[in-house]
Amino acid sequence: MPAPEFTLTVFLISISAGLVGALTGLGGGIVVTPALTLLLGVDLRYAIGASLVSVIATSSGAAAAYVRDGLSNIRIAMFLEIATTVGAICGALLAGQTPTQALALLFGAVLLHSAWQVTRIQGDHASTAAPDSFSARLRLGGVYHAKEGEIPYEVGRAKLGFGMMYVAGALSGLLGIGSGALKVIAMDRIMGIPFKVSTATSSFMIGVTGVASAAIYLKRGYIQPVIALPVMLGVLSGSLLGARLLPRLPVMTLRRIFAVVVAVIALEMIRSALSGRI
Amino acid sequence: MAPSDLKLQQIISATLRGGVIVAASAGLIGGLLYLFSRPPVPMFATFTGSGTPYASPSEVLRLAFAAHGEGLEARGLAIAQLGILSLLLTPILRVAFSIVGFAMERDRTYVLITAAVLVALTGSILLH
Numbered sequence: 001m002p003a004p005e006f007t008l009t010v011f012l013i014s015i016s017a018g019l020v021g022a023l024t025g026l027g028g029g030i031v032v033t034p035a036l037t038l039l040l041g042v043d044l045r046y047a048i049g050a051s052l053v054s055v056i057a058t059s060s061g062a063a064a065a066y067v068r069d070g071l072s073n074i075r076i077a078m079f080l081e082i083a084t085t086v087g088a089i090c091g092a093l094l095a096g097q098t099p100t101q102a103l104a105l106l107f108g109a110v111l112l113h114s115a116w117q118v119t120r121i122q123g124d125h126a127s128t129a130a131p132d133s134f135s136a137r138l139r140l141g142g143v144y145h146a147k148e149g150e151i152p153y154e155v156g157r158a159k160l161g162f163g164m165m166y167v168a169g170a171l172s173g174l175l176g177i178g179s180g181a182l183k184v185i186a187m188d189r190i191m192g193i194p195f196k197v198s199t200a201t202s203s204f205m206i207g208v209t210g211v212a213s214a215a216i217y218l219k220r221g222y223i224q225p226v227i228a229l230p231v232m233l234g235v236l237s238g239s240l241l242g243a244r245l246l247p248r249l250p251v252m253t254l255r256r257i258f259a260v261v262v263a264v265i266a267l268e269m270i271r272s273a274l275s276g277r278i
Numbered sequence: 279m280a281p282s283d284l285k286l287q288q289i290i291s292a293t294l295r296g297g298v299i300v301a302a303s304a305g306l307i308g309g310l311l312y313l314f315s316r317p318p319v320p321m322f323a324t325f326t327g328s329g330t331p332y333a334s335p336s337e338v339l340r341l342a343f344a345a346h347g348e349g350l351e352a353r354g355l356a357i358a359q360l361g362i363l364s365l366l367l368t369p370i371l372r373v374a375f376s377i378v379g380f381a382m383e384r385d386r387t388y389v390l391i392t393a394a395v396l397v398a399l400t401g402s403i404l405l406h
Binding site for chain 2: 061216219
């Protein structure tokens with residue numbers, strides 16, 4: 001495919017991925033990698049490098065607004081980022097030693113789990129945590145603004161959440177994804193942090209986590225501007241568009257539809273990996 | 279919440295937004311230069327590894343700004359990659375600013391926690 005057509009195709013695929021990512025809440029990175037490898041036959045490592053760059057761009061954009069509105073908890077983020085960055089470095093180093101087929105298989109499995117997760121997203125809930133002594137010492141709890149006013153919350157099971165964050169970081173480094181779904185599970189389900197604060201803090205953390213593995217990807221030649229640039233610009237525009245459309249759309253119905261789409265992509269990824277086409 | 283916390287939030291928010299804007303603008307300029315240069319057919323089906331000049335920040339700087347570079351295609355791609363590199367720099371700056379913020383609050387625990395994250399990030403840059 002000649003360069004202008006290639007750039008345009010990658011850009012359009014990335015816009016769609018960004019849209020699906022925003023509407024499902026999964027982020028565009030996790031959809032763009034299988035799309036590039038399955039539709040265009042791009043080597044998984046170039047797709048992973050490009051996807052990670054797009055993940056850092058979209059999460060930075062979203063986090064800028066969340067932080068300004070005081071929704072991201074900077075203390076929780078800093079504490080958990082020790083686990084995610086170390087995990088991301090281990091993941092990125094491991095990725096270099098892992099056959100692409102195995103990576104593709106793991107990618108499919110994570111994608112399948114994410115699709116299932118999307119259908120289980122519930123709305124906001126109040127803080128359910130009983131603070132443990134460790135969280136109290138680190139003063140992890142906080143306050144966030146809601147329609148009802150200032151809502152205080154506590155944080156529990158910080159050590160278990162920290163361990164889960166290491167896993168989220170490792171997957172992020174292995175597969176070039178933001179691991180937003182896992183990060184939210186760790187904060188929302190394990191540590192009992194309100195859902196809104198969990199998502200805002202997660203997207204704030206994705207940038208730092210992503211950079212830890214991106215530095216390693218860069219040196220290994222995974223980040224090629226010819227592909228990373230249209231992916232970054234496309235996913236970024238798709239996500240911005242998705243965020244604009246979100247309030248006007250029947251979100252729950254869309255989530256169910258896209259969960260099926262993501263599941264089909266996941267199964268296709270697994271099939272390609274097993275048949276040796278990736 | 280302490281007033282310095284609010285100030286820190288504003289600085290972090292502006293840094294993150296700035297990184298995205300710089301990356302997108304440099305990307306657009308570099309991408310257009312690349313497309314105008316009548317580039318060859320892109321090959322991405324097989325991975326060629328770290329031999330590429332875009333893997334090295336100093337090489338990227340040279341290709342982007344050298345008076346007599348290696349043609350429009352390389353210059354365009356280097357400018358785009360420079361945008362991507364500045365995007366990668368913003369989370370690191372964000373962590374560095376947080377250390378200063380926590381130090382101003384005399385919050386030793388969080389200065390140490392944030393410093394640990396910065397050490398991990400620096401490690402990832404130095405690793406081979």
